Amino acid sequence: MILEVSMDLLQPTLMSDIVDNGILGDAAADENLRYVLITGLKMLVFSLIGCFGGIASAAFGTAAAQKMGNDLRKDAFAKVMHMSFQQTDRFTTGSLVTRLTNDIMAIQEFVAMSLRMFVRTGMQFIGGIAVILTLNVNFGIVLVISLPVQLIAVAIIMKKASPLFGIVQSRLDKVNSVVQENVSGARVVKAFTREEYEINRFDNANTDLMATNLKVQKLLATLNPILMIIMNASVIAIIMIGGFQVDAKAMQVGDVMAAVTYITQILMSVMMVGMMFQQVSRATASMKRVNEVLSTDPVIGDGKKNADGDNSGTVELKNVSFAYPG
Numbered sequence: 235m236i237l238e239v240s241m242d243l244l245q246p247t248l249m250s251d252i253v254d255n256g257i258l259g260d261a262a263a264d265e266n267l268r269y270v271l272i273t274g275l276k277m278l279v280f281s282l283i284g285c286f287g288g289i290a291s292a293a294f295g296t297a298a299a300q301k302m303g304n305d306l307r308k309d310a311f312a313k314v315m316h317m318s319f320q321q322t323d324r325f326t327t328g329s330l331v332t333r334l335t336n337d338i339m340a341i342q343e344f345v346a347m348s349l350r351m352f353v354r355t356g357m358q359f360i361g362g363i364a365v366i367l368t369l370n371v372n373f374g375i376v377l378v379i380s381l382p383v384q385l386i387a388v389a390i391i392m393k394k395a396s397p398l399f400g401i402v403q404s405r406l407d408k409v410n411s412v413v414q415e416n417v418s419g420a421r422v423v424k425a426f427t428r429e430e431y432e433i434n435r436f437d438n439a440n441t442d443l444m445a446t447n448l449k450v451q452k453l454l455a456t457l458n459p460i461l462m463i464i465m466n467a468s469v470i471a472i473i474m475i476g477g478f479q480v481d482a483k484a485m486q487v488g489d490v491m492a493a494v495t496y497i498t499q500i501l502m503s504v505m506m507v508g509m510m511f512q513q514v515s516r517a518t519a520s521m522k523r524v525n526e527v528l529s530t531d532p533v534i535g536d537g538k539k540n541a542d543g544d545n546s547g548t549v550e551l552k553n554v555s556f557a558y559p560g
Contacts, residue, residue, distance in 0.1 A: 236287075236357065237283065237284065237287035238284045238285075238287035238288040238291060238354070239284075239354060239357040239358050239361060240284075240361075241280045241281065241283050241284030241287065242284055242358065242499070243358070243361045243362065243365060243499075244280050245277060245280065245281070245495075246365075246491070246492040246495035246496055246499075247365070247492055248273055248276060248277045248280070249277070249488070249491060249492065249495070250486075250488030250489055250491055250492035251273055251488065252269075252270050252273050252274065252488070253486075253487055253488035253491055254486045254487065254488035254489070255269055255273075255488075256269040256270035256273065257270065258486075258487060258488075291350055291354075292350055294349075295346055295349035295350045296346050298345070298346075298349060299342050299343070299345040299346035299349065300342070300346075302341075302342065302345055303338055303339070303341070303342035303345075306338050306341065306342075306524065307334060307338050309528060310333065310334050310338065310524060310527050310528060311334060313527055313528055313530065313532075314330055314334070314527065316532040317530065317532055318532065318533045320533070321530060321532070321533065325526075325527070326407065326411050327410075327411065327414050327415075328407050328408070328409070328410030328411025328412070328413070328414050328415075329407040329410070329411065330527070331410050331414065332403065332406050332407050332410050332523075333520075333523050333524055333526075333527055334527075336403070336406060336520075337403065337520035337521075337523050337524050338520070338524060340513075340516050340517050340520040341517050341520050341521055341524065343513060343517075344513045344514065344516070344517035347510055347513055348510070351506060351510055352507075352510060355503040355506045355507055355510075356503075358499055358500075358503050359500055359503040359504070362496045362497075362499045362500040362503070363377060363500060365492075365496055366493055366496040366497060366500070369485075369489050369492060369493050369496075370475070370476070370479060370484075370485060370489070370493065372475050372479070373472060373475065373493055373497070375475075376468050376471045376472055376475070376497065377468075377497075377500065379468075380464050380465075380467070380468040380471075380501060381500075381501075381504065383464055384461055384464050384465075384501065384504045384505075384508075385504065387457065387460045387461065387464070387508075388457065388461075388504070388507065388508040388511060391453060391454065391456065391457050391508075392508075392511045392512075392514075392515060394453055395450055395453050395454060395512070395515055396515040396518070396519075398446060398449060398450045398453070399450065399515045399516040399518070399519040400519035400522070400523075401446050402443070402446050402447055402450060402516075402519075403519055403520065403523060405439070405442050405443040405446050406443055408439045408442070408443075409436070409439045409440055409443055412432070412435055412436045412439050413436070416432050416436070454512055457508050457509075458505065458508075458509075461501070461504065461505045461508060462505075464501065465497075465498065465501040465502070465505070468497050468501055469494055469497060469498060472490070472493050472494050472497050473490065473494060476489070476490030476493055476494075477490070
């Protein structure tokens with residue numbers, strides 16, 4: 235992970251060197267071309283190194299998440315197997331199916347994403363800020379204004395969206411319960427000609443699920459446009475500040491290009507965090523639901539094994555005879 239992020243942070247600096255020392259360099263054309271080719275080759279090598287680091291990071295993160303999901307499913311299923319009928323009825327079969335499949339999958343996806351994306355975006359965020367401030371301290375003004383606005387926008391939308399994820403899962407419970415009841419009781423439904431009633435019942439549950447999902451998605455759909463507007467405004471501000479610095483001979487054109495790339499990486503990191511918070515909200519709701527299963531103590535306990543008694547003794551036979559027939 236560190237290797238991958240380090241290679242990514244080097245790319246804008248190398249591109250800046252190509253512009254300043256290669257394209258706009260004062261040396262002969264052949265020397266400038268040679269510098270561009272050598273620096274471009276370095277960029278290619280660093281990109282390949284970062285690619286291998288990213289592949290290794292993704293592989294280890296995915297493997298860890300899969301093993302966690304496997305263990306969580308086994309523990310939850312074992313807990314369900316020891317529940318009484320009253321306890322399973324309290325959860326309902328459809329809810330237990332959702333908790334052991336959909337909810338655990340949401341937790342698993344969150345773990346895989348957090349192991350890779352949270353760490354990566356955090357390192358890229360900190361590294362990008364450090365590098366862009368070394369280029370020109372004035373660029374810090376843009377960060378001081380844009381970052382709080384982005385974080386506030388993410389916090390407001392996620393605060394509104396978080397409760398809805400739990401409602402979505404409960405709506406999914408209801409859909410699964412209706413399906414399970416009709417599949418297991420299909421003969422009874424047909425015997426009493428209740429097909430139309432059950433179809434309407436499923437349609438109501440399915441419509442509730444769709445309505446809640448749409449409400450969540452409409453809310454989340456406003457996040458990316460807001461963050462993109464802030465990011466584009468920040469890029470414009472960087473170009474304006476950099477333009478004045480170049481005009482005053484205080485910066486080079488390549489440094490301005492690098493600053494634009496770094497500000498984009500920094501603000502994209504915040505956007506990625508906003509996208510990941512969608513998974514956080516969903517995973518938090520799923521964790522609570524799975525934990526309800528894992529924290530349920532079975533009311534039916536195993537019987538205690540009787541202590542072994544003294545098996546020694548004697549057998550006395552009275553008035554007993556034995557003979558082979560014939």
